Amino acid sequence: MLHRESGVFKTSYAADMALYPLPIARWTILAIVVLFTVIVPWSLHEYYLSIINLSLIAIVGALGLNILTGYTGQISVGHAAFMSVGAYTAANLAVKLGLPFWITLPAGGLMAALVGAIVGIPSLRIKGLYLAIATLAGQLIIEWIINHTPAISGGAQASIQVPRPALFGHELRTQGQLYFFLLFFTGVAIVATLNLVRSRIGRAFVAIRDQDIAAEIIGINIYRYKLLSFAISSFYAGVCGVLYTYYLGIANYEQFQIVVSIDYLAMIIIGGLGSVLGSILGAVFVTMLPIVLRLAMEPLAGLFFSPGEMSSVIASTRLVLFGGLIIFFLVMEPEGLNRLWRNIRNYFRSWPFSY
Amino acid sequence: MWDEAQFALSLLVSGLSIGLMYSLIALGFVLVYKATDAINFSQGEFVMLAGFVAAIAASAQGMPAIGSVAIAIAVMVAFSFALERIVLRPLLGRPIIAVIMATIGLGAMLRGLPPITVGGETRALPLPIGDTPVSLGPASLPPIQIAGVVVTFALLGIFSWFFLKSRMGIAMRAVADNQQVAMAMGINVERYFALAWAMAGIVSALGGVIWGSMLGVDVHLALIGLKVFPVVILGGLDSIVGAVVGGVIIGVVESLAAGYLDPYVGGGTKDFAPYVLMIIALMFRPYGIFGTRRIERV
Numbered sequence: 001m002l003h004r005e006s007g008v009f010k011t012s013y014a015a016d017m018a019l020y021p022l023p024i025a026r027w028t029i030l031a032i033v034v035l036f037t038v039i040v041p042w043s044l045h046e047y048y049l050s051i052i053n054l055s056l057i058a059i060v061g062a063l064g065l066n067i068l069t070g071y072t073g074q075i076s077v078g079h080a081a082f083m084s085v086g087a088y089t090a091a092n093l094a095v096k097l098g099l100p101f102w103i104t105l106p107a108g109g110l111m112a113a114l115v116g117a118i119v120g121i122p123s124l125r126i127k128g129l130y131l132a133i134a135t136l137a138g139q140l141i142i143e144w145i146i147n148h149t150p151a152i153s154g155g156a157q158a159s160i161q162v163p164r165p166a167l168f169g170h171e172l173r174t175q176g177q178l179y180f181f182l183l184f185f186t187g188v189a190i191v192a193t194l195n196l197v198r199s200r201i202g203r204a205f206v207a208i209r210d211q212d213i214a215a216e217i218i219g220i221n222i223y224r225y226k227l228l229s230f231a232i233s234s235f236y237a238g239v240c241g242v243l244y245t246y247y248l249g250i251a252n253y254e255q256f257q258i259v260v261s262i263d264y265l266a267m268i269i270i271g272g273l274g275s276v277l278g279s280i281l282g283a284v285f286v287t288m289l290p291i292v293l294r295l296a297m298e299p300l301a302g303l304f305f306s307p308g309e310m311s312s313v314i315a316s317t318r319l320v321l322f323g324g325l326i327i328f329f330l331v332m333e334p335e336g337l338n339r340l341w342r343n344i345r346n347y348f349r350s351w352p353f354s355y
Numbered sequence: 356m357w358d359e360a361q362f363a364l365s366l367l368v369s370g371l372s373i374g375l376m377y378s379l380i381a382l383g384f385v386l387v388y389k390a391t392d393a394i395n396f397s398q399g400e401f402v403m404l405a406g407f408v409a410a411i412a413a414s415a416q417g418m419p420a421i422g423s424v425a426i427a428i429a430v431m432v433a434f435s436f437a438l439e440r441i442v443l444r445p446l447l448g449r450p451i452i453a454v455i456m457a458t459i460g461l462g463a464m465l466r467g468l469p470p471i472t473v474g475g476e477t478r479a480l481p482l483p484i485g486d487t488p489v490s491l492g493p494a495s496l497p498p499i500q501i502a503g504v505v506v507t508f509a510l511l512g513i514f515s516w517f518f519l520k521s522r523m524g525i526a527m528r529a530v531a532d533n534q535q536v537a538m539a540m541g542i543n544v545e546r547y548f549a550l551a552w553a554m555a556g557i558v559s560a561l562g563g564v565i566w567g568s569m570l571g572v573d574v575h576l577a578l579i580g581l582k583v584f585p586v587v588i589l590g591g592l593d594s595i596v597g598a599v600v601g602g603v604i605i606g607v608v609e610s611l612a613a614g615y616l617d618p619y620v621g622g623g624t625k626d627f628a629p630y631v632l633m634i635i636a637l638m639f640r641p642y643g644i645f646g647t648r649r650i651e652r653v
């Protein structure tokens with residue numbers, strides 16, 4: 001990740017796809033692991049940890065959407081709906097049956113995967129614009145059903161209080177404890193995605209994205225892999241929704257409305273379509289943006305707006321910036337932050353002696 | 356029995372008129388798709404923007420209603436030109452997802468702009484047509500809906516003439532049919548792309564004035580854009596007649612669903628029924644009732 005190799009000496013595909021391109025990469029990974037398990041949690045204040053926690057949750061969701069949209073090329077405007085399916089499944093299981101998180105979490109993910117595969121069925125016949133609209137319909141219909149079924153949504157306000165996740169009888173309460181809880185699942189999600197995209201399945205996804213007819217000719221069962229892509233992506237979304245629910249302590253449909261789907265699309269476009277690092281960068285960027293914006297705007301905007309208007313002004317500024325960034329990256333740098341990062345690396349590869 | 360029939364009839368009439376007003380907005384979408392193959396996910400935000408421009412213009416001292424409509428049209432045409440030039444032209448030849456996402460981003464931008472520039476409070480946009488409901492047999496309609504129906508039919512007539520008879524309209528159909536051949540025949544394709552967006556701007560401006568004066572102008576006006584997709588999918592993405600027929604079907608279904616189902620499920624079927632209908636249409640006839648059958652099977 002941070003190393004500088006002196007040239008390309010790969011002689012096999014296996015070497016090209018290795019997770020550790022050079023022996024030194026192991027040390028980089030180790031350093032990153034130490035940074036996040038030891039240094040970050042013990043040195044940062046609760047408030048900063050809470051921001052990191054939100055980013056960790058967003059990373060899981062962004063990875064899921066990137067598998068579907070970035071790797072398989074199937075656009076989805078309904079990601080937040082799958083998150084809500086996972087969230088409400090887990091919340092109902094946790095509250096009504098009293099199940100612990102290590103059962104509700106996969107259950108939420110699997111439920112979301114099932115619903116995602118159902119919403120993905122139209123993708124077998126339609127693509128592009130039609131698929132975008134079909135997933136939009138999926139988002140609106142799932143939102144409506146959850147909101148109008150008291151058995152799912154817990155009646156008034158459509159929100160369910162969830163008990164804190166407990167590990168060996170210990171309730172995870174503080175941001176620091178939740179940090180490790182979330183870090184574990186995000187780490188698993190990142191490693192799983194890295195391995196998924198190197199596998200037969202991941203290569204089939206990329207083949208479908210690049211040219212679906214050619215993919216079919218070389219023997220990829222398009223139906224199966226498209227549905228699989230929807231299911232895997234929704235599984236991530238469901239897990240993301242469950243994590244978010246446990247983090248907030250409440251499942252609320254307002255956290256999973258269509259604007260959230262657009263946030264996730266923004267993450268993977270800004271981060272970089274079809275890249276794991278891009279999903280991470282995009283998720284962190286999009287999560288940080290409103291927080292940085294608030295810090296930057298609070299002293300400034302006070303001159304122009306009354307305190308009552310502040311929150312709506314900040315929310316609107318965030319929307320404008322999001323929209324602007326999506327357009328900017330699409331027009332100027334379609335490969336997103338991931339590409340910028342690669343450019344920086346390539347520049348430093350031969351750095352003081354570039355010629 | 357008689358009450359039943361009257362209830363059904365009044366639902367039908369209000370559904371028809373609302374549906375035709377949906378068509379007005381869907382027309383903007385169809386025009387752009389027909390000529391440039393670009394998908395505009397921010398049609399609702401276009402309408403909202405036009406509503407804001409018209410409402411601000413109308414609040415100026417001594418501004419006649421026609422003046423504010425003219426200003427809205429002028430601003431929307433300029434905006435559409437700029438949008439085509441700055442955002443969509445660089446995306447030509449890129450995957451369809453890129454255009455979809457760019458217009459989604461544009462929509463987010465447009466929704467965020469009014470509260471930080473002109474204030475997000477709801478504005479009234481009065482039109483000099485009064486507001487005493489006009490009774491049509493058993494049903495009665497507010498005059499703004501009648502105005503919307505009239506505008507939709509007027510635009511339908513104008514566009515039918517434009518595409519069938521005028522030189523520019525025929526050129527635009529050629530561009531829509533095959534860009535390279537059109538180019539070879541000496542048609543300036545890029546200019547017609549800009550023209551198509553400008554026409555969509557005009558339609559959105561009229562839609563913004565009509566819907567804005569019915570609902571009041573604020574950022575929620577953009578939600579009307581969500582109704583565009585069921586309408587155009589049902590009618591056919593590239594058919595102007597389809598937009599009108601699709602709008603009528605969606606309007607009627609929505610009105611009947613709201614009238615008959617809402618008491619049982621606790622409201623909200625109005626937003627739900629069009630999408631269910633659309634999913635069914637997507638599964639069986641994705642190119643719509645009047646659309647060109649060129650969808651690629653995968």
